[in-house]
Amino acid sequence: MADKKKVLVIDDDDNLRTVLVDKLNASGYEADGAMDGEDGLTKALAQHPDVVLLDVMMPKMDGWEVLQNMREDAWGKSAKVIMLTVLENLDHVARGVEMHIEGYLVKTNWSLDDIVKHVEEAANK
Amino acid sequence: MPVDQSVTRYLVSAAIALCVSLVVTLGVLYATSNFFEHPQTYFVGAPSSALLQTYAAAAAAVAISFLISLIVYMTLTSRARVDLAVWNNARSMALSREQFRRLYEASPIPYLTLGPLGEIQDPNKAALRFFNVEPEEIVSANIFSFVAEEDREKANQLAKYYELNVPIDRQELHMTTKKNGVRIVSLSLLDMHKPGTHERTGLATLIDVTEEKMLDQARTEFVSLASHQMRTPLATFKWYLDMILSGGAGPLSDKQKEYIERLDAVNRNMLDLVDTLLNISRLDMGKLPIEKIAVNVQTLTESVLSEVGPQIVKKGLHIVRQYNNALTSLETDPKLLRIVIQNLINNAVKYTPEGGTVSITLEQTGNEPRISVSDTGYGIPATQQGRVFTKMFRAENVLRLSETQGTGLGLYLVHSIAETLGGHITFTSEENKGSTFIVTM
Numbered sequence: 001m002a003d004k005k006k007v008l009v010i011d012d013d014d015n016l017r018t019v020l021v022d023k024l025n026a027s028g029y030e031a032d033g034a035m036d037g038e039d040g041l042t043k044a045l046a047q048h049p050d051v052v053l054l055d056v057m058m059p060k061m062d063g064w065e066v067l068q069n070m071r072e073d074a075w076g077k078s079a080k081v082i083m084l085t086v087l088e089n090l091d092h093v094a095r096g097v098e099m100h101i102e103g104y105l106v107k108t109n110w111s112l113d114d115i116v117k118h119v120e121e122a123a124n125k
Numbered sequence: 126m127p128v129d130q131s132v133t134r135y136l137v138s139a140a141i142a143l144c145v146s147l148v149v150t151l152g153v154l155y156a157t158s159n160f161f162e163h164p165q166t167y168f169v170g171a172p173s174s175a176l177l178q179t180y181a182a183a184a185a186a187v188a189i190s191f192l193i194s195l196i197v198y199m200t201l202t203s204r205a206r207v208d209l210a211v212w213n214n215a216r217s218m219a220l221s222r223e224q225f226r227r228l229y230e231a232s233p234i235p236y237l238t239l240g241p242l243g244e245i246q247d248p249n250k251a252a253l254r255f256f257n258v259e260p261e262e263i264v265s266a267n268i269f270s271f272v273a274e275e276d277r278e279k280a281n282q283l284a285k286y287y288e289l290n291v292p293i294d295r296q297e298l299h300m301t302t303k304k305n306g307v308r309i310v311s312l313s314l315l316d317m318h319k320p321g322t323h324e325r326t327g328l329a330t331l332i333d334v335t336e337e338k339m340l341d342q343a344r345t346e347f348v349s350l351a352s353h354q355m356r357t358p359l360a361t362f363k364w365y366l367d368m369i370l371s372g373g374a375g376p377l378s379d380k381q382k383e384y385i386e387r388l389d390a391v392n393r394n395m396l397d398l399v400d401t402l403l404n405i406s407r408l409d410m411g412k413l414p415i416e417k418i419a420v421n422v423q424t425l426t427e428s429v430l431s432e433v434g435p436q437i438v439k440k441g442l443h444i445v446r447q448y449n450n451a452l453t454s455l456e457t458d459p460k461l462l463r464i465v466i467q468n469l470i471n472n473a474v475k476y477t478p479e480g481g482t483v484s485i486t487l488e489q490t491g492n493e494p495r496i497s498v499s500d501t502g503y504g505i506p507a508t509q510q511g512r513v514f515t516k517m518f519r520a521e522n523v524l525r526l527s528e529t530q531g532t533g534l535g536l537y538l539v540h541s542i543a544e545t546l547g548g549h550i551t552f553t554s555e556e557n558k559g560s561t562f563i564v565t566m
Contacts, residue, residue, distance in 0.1 A: 015361040019368055026373055057353060086356040087349060107360040108396050112367040 004030040005123045006047060010040030010066065011055035011084065016107070020053065023112045024119065037061025041069050048075050050123045051102070053115075056085040056092065067099055080122045132212065135205035142201040146194030153190035157183045238317065239327040243268045243287055246326065255331060257303040268329055273299035273307045287314050287327060297334065309335045344406075352403040359399065362392045401534050404464065405516075408541045413461070415545065420459045422452035422466075422487055422496065429467050430485075433474050442477060445484035452487045452494050457566060461542045468535040469498040469562050475531070476523055477502035477559070499561035505554040513552065514540035522556060539564075 007029045011017040017033040024031035032047065034040035037058045044052055044066075052070075056063040063083060070076030082103040083096050096104045102122040105115065229236055235252035237245050245263050248256075256263055256271065263271075272280035276298045283293055293314040299307050311332040318325055366389045368374060370382065377385065407413040430437070430444065437444060455462075473483040481501040488495045505513060505520045512518045517533040543550045543564050554560035 013357055013361070016357070016364065019361070019364045023364075023368060023373060086360055087353050108356055108363060112364050112373075113371065 004028065005051070006049040007031045007051045007053065007119055007123075008034060008040065008044055008047060008049040009053045010034045010037065010044070010058070010063070011053070012036050012058040013055070016055075019112070020115065023116060027116045029119070029123075037063065037066045041066050044070060044079070045073055045076060048079075050080065051119050052079060052081045053119070054081055054083050056083055057087075064095070067101070071099060080125065082118055082122060132209065135202065135209050138202045138205040139198075142198035145197045145201070149193050149197065150190045153186050157186050235331040235333075237268060237329045237331075239268055239287075239314070239329055241288070241325040241327075243284055243327070252331065255302060255305075255308070255333065257305055262303075271300045271302075273301050275299055283312070283314075290316055290325075292316065295332075300331070308333050309338050348403065348406045352399060355399045356396070359392060359396050362388070363396070366392065398532060401532065401538055405534060405538055405541075408538070408545065413542075413545060415458045415461065417456050417458050419454040420457050420462060422455050422462070422494075423448050425459065425463055426466055426470075426485055426487070426496075429463065429470050432467070433470060436474050437483075440474070440477070440479045440481075442474060442480070443482040445482060447484065447486040449486070449488055451489040452496070455494050455566065457546055461546055465539050465542050465546075465564060466496065466498075468539045469496075469564070472535060472562075473498050473500035473502065473560075476500065481559075494566045496564045496566075497561055499559060501559040504556040504558055504560050505552075506556050510552075510554060514550070 007024050009017050009020045009024070009031060011020070011033070012035055014035070017035065021031040021033045032043065032049070034043045038060050040052075040054070040058075041061065054063045054066060058066075061069075063085075067081060067083075070079055070081070078100075081101045082105060083092070083101050084105055084107055085092065086107050088106050093104050102125070103118050105118060110118075230249050232249060233251055235255040236249045237252045238247040240246055244265050244267050246265075248260060248263055253260060253263075267284075269280045269284045279296070279298065283296060283298075286293055293312065295311045295313055298310055298312050300310050300312075301307055311334050313330045315328045315330070316325070317328050366385055369377065370385055370389065404413060426446075426448075470483070470485070477483060477500040483501075484497075484499045486495075486497040486499075488497075503520075503522050506522055509518075509520050513520075514536050516537045518536070519531055519533040523531075539562075540550055543566075546566060548564055548566035550562060550564045552560055552562045
C-alpha cells in the first residue's frame with residue numbers, strides 16, 4: 001500500500017528492534033530497522049521515514065550524534081524523532097526538547113501499544 | 126638587645142650584686158664580732174641590761190646587712206632581669222614561629238600566601254609538589270592564572286571576590302599543573318590582614334579532589350551502566366509478553382494467557398526492584414534529581430491506588446480516603462513523592478490480611494502538609510521498630526508469611542526521599558493491630 005507511513009527503528013538491541021518493527025508492521029506501518037547509529041543515519045537520510053524511533057545508547061554513534069547529524073540535513077532538520085531509552089535522565093529530556101524531538105520514552109515505562117500511539121501522534125502531526 | 130648579651134649582662138650584674146652583698150655582710154659581721162669581744166669599749170660599766178641591748182643591736186645589724194644586700198642585689202639586677210624576661214619571650218616566640226613555619230612548610234596540604242591581587246608570595250612544599258614546579262616558577266604569578274580554561278569565568282569572579290575581601294570557601298576549580306595535567310581542586314582563600322598595617326595578604330588552601338571526583342564519576346557510570354544492562358532484558362521481556370498477550374503472535378488459550386500474565390507480573394516486580402536499587406544508589410550518591418512543581422497529591426494517590434487495584438480487590442480490602450480537600454497543589458517533586466506514596470500504600474496493602482482496612486489521610490495543618498497511610502495489618506513488633514528505616518529491614522512476623530515478598534528497601538527509600546524533599550516520616554505500630562505512617566513535608 002502506497003499510503004503506509006514509514007517508520008525507522010534505530011536500536012542496537014536486536015530483540016527490541018525486532019519486536020518494535022514487527023509490532024509497527026502489524027499496526028499498519030511500513031517499519032524498517034537499523035542496528036546502530038551509523039546504519040540508522042544512512043537509512044534515515046536515504047529513506048526519509050515519517051517517524052524515527054531512536055535509541056540513545058548505541059555503539060559507533062549514539063542517538064544524540066545521529067540526531068545532531070540528522071538536524072544538519074535539509075530533510076532531517078524537521079524530521080520527527082522519538083527518542084527511546086532504558087534510563088530516565090532529566091538532562092536528556094531537556095536536551096531532546098532543545099533538539100525538537102517528538103518524545104522521550106523510557107522503554108520500560110511504556111507498552112508496545114503505547115509506543116504505537118506515540119508514533120501515530122507524531123506521524124499525523 | 127641580642128639574646129646572649131642580655132644573659133651576660135644578667136650574670137655580670139648578679140655576680141657584682143653578690144660580691145657587694147658579701148662585702149657589706151662581712152663588714153657588718155666584722156663590726157658585730159668586734160663589739161662582742163670588746164663590749165667595754167662601747168658600754169662603760171657594762172650593766173646587765175646592756176648585754177641584752179648588745180644582742181639586740183647585733184641582731185639588728187645582721188638584719189640590716191641582709192636588707193642592704195638585698196636592695197643592692199635588686200637594684201643591680203633589675204634591668205638585667207627585665208632583659209632576661211624579654212629574651213625568654215623572644216625565644217619562645219621564635220620557637221613558635223619556627224614551629225608554625227615548619228607546620229606550614231611540611232603540611233601535606235598545599236598552602237600559598239598571596240598578595241593583595243592574588244599574586245603568589247610563599248608557596249609551601251606541598252603547593253610546589255602540586256604544581257610540580259620550583260618556587261621561582263610560580264612566585265609572583267597570579268594564582269587565578271593557573272585556573273584551566275573551562276573555569277575561566279568562575280576564576281574571574283573569584284578573583285573579584287578576593288579583591289573585595291569576600292571569603293572564598295571550598296570552591297571547586299580545574300587547575301593546570303606543570304606535569305600532572307588538569308586537576309580538580311577545592312580552593313579556599315582566607316584573608317590574613319597583617320595586624321597594625323594596611324597590607325593585605327591571603328592564604329590559599331588547595332585540596333586536590335580529583336581522585337574523589339573520578340571515583341564518584343566511576344560509581345555513577347557504573348550504576349548507570351548496570352541499570353541499563355539490567356533494564357534492557359526486562360524491557361525485552363515486557364515487549365515480547367505485550368506482543369504475545371495482545372495476540373500479535375496468534376491467539377492464546379486461557380491457560381497460556383494466564384501464564385503469560387503471571388510472567389508479566391513477575392517482570393514488572395523485577396523492574397520495580399531495579400528502579401528501587403537505582404534510586405537508592407542515586408540517593409546514596411546525592412544524585413537523585415529533584416524537580417519541584419505544584420503537585421495534586423489527591424490525583425497522585427488515586428493513580429497509585431489504581432495501580433494496586435487488583436490486589437485490593439483480591440484481598441477484599443476497604444479503602445478509606447480522607448482527603449479533606451487538602452494538598453491539591455503541593456510544591457514538591459512528583460516522581461519522588463510518588464515513590465513515597467507508592468511504597469506506603471503498597472506496604473499497607475501487602476501487609477494487611479484479607480478484609481482489612483487501609484486509610485489514606487491528606488491534611489494541611491497550618492504550614493505543615495501531612496500524608497498518612499494506616500492499615501489494620503500485621504504491624505511491626507515493638508522490639509524491631511527501631512530498625513524500620515534501615516536498609517534490608519524486614520520484620521520477623523512478616524518473614525513467615527509466604528504471600529508477602531519484599532526487599533526491605535522500600536521504607537529505607539521512603540525515609541531517604543522524605544528527608545531529601547525536606548520532610549520527615551514517623552510511624553506508630555502495634556503487632557496484629559496495624560501501622561500508621563505519617564509523612565510531613
